[in-house]
Every structure is written in structure tokens, then in C-alpha cells.
Amino acid sequence: MPQDHAPDPSRHSHWRPLRLLQASMDADIARLYAEKRIDGLKPSFVMELLRLHATGPMTITELAESVGRTHSALSQKVSAMRAAGWVRTVAGEDARSKKVTLTDKARDIVGRLAAEWRATEAAIAEIEAEIPYPLTRVVTDIEQALERKSFHDRIAEKLAQDPAWE
Secondary structure (H helix, E strand, C coil), X not given: CCCCXXXXXXXXXXXXXXXXXXXXXXXXXXXXXXXCCCCCCXXXXXXXXXXXXXXXXXXXXXXXXXXXXXXXXXXXXXXXXXXXXXXXXXXXCCCCCEEEEECHHXXXXXXXXXXXXXXXXXXXXXXXXXXXXXXXXXXXXXXXHHHHCCHHHHHXXXXXXXXXXX
């Protein structure tokens, strides 16, 4: 006897095209790294590496605040960057604290990373000049809408109307 399946709500997504676009753009950046034989570098590491280069060693908390991420997210990222050889942790001012610092491997390529960051920003500005509604404006408009009503509250309202959530 055939089993009845519920319709799959994941077949429709407003977010998926944006996620796929970001993944495609990150893959293009990663391809540039591969062309320069910069192995093991993820585009998602670059902001933190540049920040550490500009400011010097920081605790995970300081680095997280500096780049607008949670301590937990940055802790996981630092672990991945440490495993890839881009950062290491050193003793902080007291015995309880540790600072994240660049390795020689990271210092050797940080100039290239800064060049890539500038080129990427210039390419995005170029794209924004070609389209009628720039992404930076979309982000600002979404942020303003979320100031009026949070994403959490918007989702909670929809869930309150859905008996499956109960």
C-alpha cells in the first residue's frame, strides 16, 4: 500500500536563492585562493585574519565583538582556523585568558588577503552600480523592517496560526 506523504514545504524558499548566491560568490573567491596556491583558506576566515593583523592578538571575546559575532561562533571558527594553521592561541595577561594571534603562515599572505578584500568590495560596488536596487539598500531596508518588528516575532505570529506548531 503506498504511503501518503505530506507536501514538502522546503520546495519553496525565499532564502535559498540568497544562500546559493552567497555560496557561489564564496566559491569564486576560494577559486582565486586556489589559483594562488593558498591552501586551506576559507573566505569566511578572512575578516578575522585581517582584523587580527590590524589590531594584534585578541581574546576570542574581543575578536567576536570586533566582527559582530557570538563568542560561541567565533570559538568554533578559531578552532577551524587553528586546525588549518592560520592562527594559534597564546597566553593572555593572566593565566586564565588566551589570545588569538596570527601564525607566520597567515602573516605571509595577509597582504594578499587585504588585496582580495579590496577587490571584492570593488567588484560588489560595480555589481551594485549595474542593478536597479543595490544589495546594501536591501539589507538596510530589511534591518529597518526588523526594527519595527523582529524576525522572531514575525515567525512566532505565523506559528501561532499554524495548528501543526501546537
